[in-house]
Amino acid sequence: MITADRMAAVDANAAALGIPRKQLMESSGNAVARVVRESVDPGDRVVLVCGRGNNGGDAFVAARFLDAYDTETVLLGHPERIGTEIARENWDAIQHAELPTTVVGDTTDIADLDLDDVDLIVDAMLGTGVTGALREPEATAARVINESEATVVAVDVPSGVDADTGTSEGVAVDADHVVTFHDTKPGLADLDAAVTVAEIGIPAAAERFVGPGDLPSQHRAAASHKGDHGEVLVIGGGPYTGAPALTGQAALRAGCDLVHIACPESVARDVQGYSENLIVHALDGERFTPSVVEGVLDRAVEMDGVICGPGLGDHAETREAVSNFLGGFEGRAVIDADALGVVPEVDTDATLVCTPHQGELQAMGGETADDWEQRADLVAEFAGELGHTLLVKGPYDIVADGETTRVNRTGTPAMTVGGTGDVLAGVVGALLVATEPLTAAAAGAYLTGRAGEAAADARGNGLVATDLLDRLSEGFDNE
Ligand SMILES: NC(=O)C1=CN([C@@H]2O[C@H](COP(=O)(O)OP(=O)(O)OC[C@H]3O[C@@H](n4cnc5c(N)ncnc54)[C@H](OP(=O)(O)O)[C@@H]3O)[C@@H](O)[C@H]2O)[C@@H](O)CC1
Numbered sequence: 001m002i003t004a005d006r007m008a009a010v011d012a013n014a015a016a017l018g019i020p021r022k023q024l025m026e027s028s029g030n031a032v033a034r035v036v037r038e039s040v041d042p043g044d045r046v047v048l049v050c051g052r053g054n055n056g057g058d059a060f061v062a063a064r065f066l067d068a069y070d071t072e073t074v075l076l077g078h079p080e081r082i083g084t085e086i087a088r089e090n091w092d093a094i095q096h097a098e099l100p101t102t103v104v105g106d107t108t109d110i111a112d113l114d115l116d117d118v119d120l121i122v123d124a125m126l127g128t129g130v131t132g133a134l135r136e137p138e139a140t141a142a143r144v145i146n147e148s149e150a151t152v153v154a155v156d157v158p159s160g161v162d163a164d165t166g167t168s169e170g171v172a173v174d175a176d177h178v179v180t181f182h183d184t185k186p187g188l189a190d191l192d193a194a195v196t197v198a199e200i201g202i203p204a205a206a207e208r209f210v211g212p213g214d215l216p217s218q219h220r221a222a223a224s225h226k227g228d229h230g231e232v233l234v235i236g237g238g239p240y241t242g243a244p245a246l247t248g249q250a251a252l253r254a255g256c257d258l259v260h261i262a263c264p265e266s267v268a269r270d271v272q273g274y275s276e277n278l279i280v281h282a283l284d285g286e287r288f289t290p291s292v293v294e295g296v297l298d299r300a301v302e303m304d305g306v307i308c309g310p311g312l313g314d315h316a317e318t319r320e321a322v323s324n325f326l327g328g329f330e331g332r333a334v335i336d337a338d339a340l341g342v343v344p345e346v347d348t349d350a351t352l353v354c355t356p357h358q359g360e361l362q363a364m365g366g367e368t369a370d371d372w373e374q375r376a377d378l379v380a381e382f383a384g385e386l387g388h389t390l391l392v393k394g395p396y397d398i399v400a401d402g403e404t405t406r407v408n409r410t411g412t413p414a415m416t417v418g419g420t421g422d423v424l425a426g427v428v429g430a431l432l433v434a435t436e437p438l439t440a441a442a443a444g445a446y447l448t449g450r451a452g453e454a455a456a457d458a459r460g461n462g463l464v465a466t467d468l469l470d471r472l473s474e475g476f477d478n479e
């Protein structure tokens with residue numbers, strides 16, 4: 001079962017693996033033709049009613065595999081308005097091959113569409129790209145299709161039906177058979193139609209490994225204003241000063257508008273000294289202690305997200321302070337480094353993403369394995385028990401929430417240098433502001449690894465964590 005959004009992401013991941021969309025379209029069209037051939041006899045009349053998107057593109061391909069039949073490929077709308085290059089190329093191919101086609105909307109009107117003596121209609125007007133009720137001429141075409149005696153084979157989804165919900169806002173094609181691709185869609189379950197799930201050559205890797213399709217959109221409304229894109233609080237520092245500053249700057253580089261650092265006054269000036277981009281709030285004392293938790297909670301509740309842990313140190317007072325903080329916090333937080341040990345013991349209403357390396361995972365009570373597939377199963381199980389999302393760092397990062405597991409392969413051994421985990425925590429914290437935990441963790445691991453690769457290209461094993469900061473925003477240019 002796969003949703004339309006997830007299908008689009010998997011599509012993009014397949015392309016990044018070297019399986020271009022046009023190849024997927026070829027496989028889809030071939031699969032449709034195979035089902036059509038099982039439903040008609042040679043010489044039967046087959047009409048393919050096509051839209052201007054890739055759903056139509058699938059049928060332009062299918063037409064090439066149905067040359068033995070009396071086919072007619074009908075395009076609703078002018079070829080100039082075909083919306084994608086791969087659909088356009090497949091339309092041009094059947095034109096050059098002189099397969100019979102009709103264009104509706106210019107000279108021919110949809111009402112002239114004669115489907116009376118047709119044996120089989122391929123419904124390729126709309127698939128997962130439908131928005132709202134069918135407009136014209138698709139709506140009339142759907143009615144003409146439904147009134148005909150022909151067998152109706154729908155491409156991917158019956159036109160007008162929402163692939164995720166199975167409902168339609170207006171008229172929808174009533175199909176006898178649906179040929180859907182790669183995996184079934186939630187909206188097909190209750191349809192009164194036979195459903196064929198066709199493999200179209202998308203490898204499991206496109207779903208399992210994090211890819212460009214898993215990155216949240218970087219689109220921003222022109223009318224955005226300060227703070228719209230995230231205000232986060234880093235709770236860190238104590239013995240260490242670099243870690244919270246790395247985390248805070250990484251959160252900015254991952255798109256946050258405002259980053260606050262709550263750190264002990266003993267290191268506040270040092271942390272502020274790293275960057276004017278950070279807003280530093282000094283906490284009484286030399287480490288994070290229960291006495292300042294109340295004030296930190298008051299600030300945290302104003303934020304879109306929190307990153308707790310970088311450089312906190314593991315003093316007993318600090319562990320108690322983290323425990324008290326999580327006991328009172330109900331928002332979204334990344335928990336990293338020395339704060340991780342507290343998570344299994346504390347009862348919190350917060351939505352957490354924990355980012356342990358394998359040693360920290362074991363200290364939390366989790367199990368690990370050298371083989372990443374075994375590790376993935378162990379981490380998924382532990383995430384389920386914890387009730388939080390885990391990002392277990394390593395050569396392959398394992399991201400799991402107990403329901404879904406993704407594996408991130410980006411990164412380089414040059415990233416074992418200190419501070420890269422602090423950068424990762426900042427990236428995940430920034431994404432967690434506006435993205436679901438699993439997606440934020442998967443995308444954070446992917447982007448941090450990509451930045452590490454870019455840094456290693458330039459500096460080899462001499463890369464340092466700050467090299468990643470400049471390269472983070474480069475990774476966001478997903479297509
Ligand atoms: N891995 C995969 O997923 C693969 C997917 N593949 C195939 O791609 C399909 C998705 O393609 P897609 O994204 O181009 O969208 P699609 O369904 O053709 O519709 C877009 C068109 O519909 C139109 N339109 C929209 N709403 C409308 C309305 N209410 N009433 C009327 N028109 C409306 C819209 O017009 P516009 O709004 O742009 O003017 C645009 O022209 C998918 O279902 C599968 O078949 C395969 O090739 C292989 C692998």
Ligand SMILES: Nc1ncnc2c1ncn2[C@@H]1O[C@H](COP(=O)(O)OP(=O)(O)O)[C@@H](O)[C@H]1O
Nearest residue numbers: 357393394395411412413415416419420421448
């Ligand atoms: N051997 C490796 N190969 C690829 N990426 C790695 C490797 N070791 C660590 N990384 C990456 O470096 C980042 C920080 O991981 P790690 O060094 O374990 O964290 P920390 O800095 O907290 O110890 C993660 O994004 C991880 O994927």
Ligand SMILES: [K+]
Nearest residue numbers: 126155157159
């Ligand atoms: K369709």
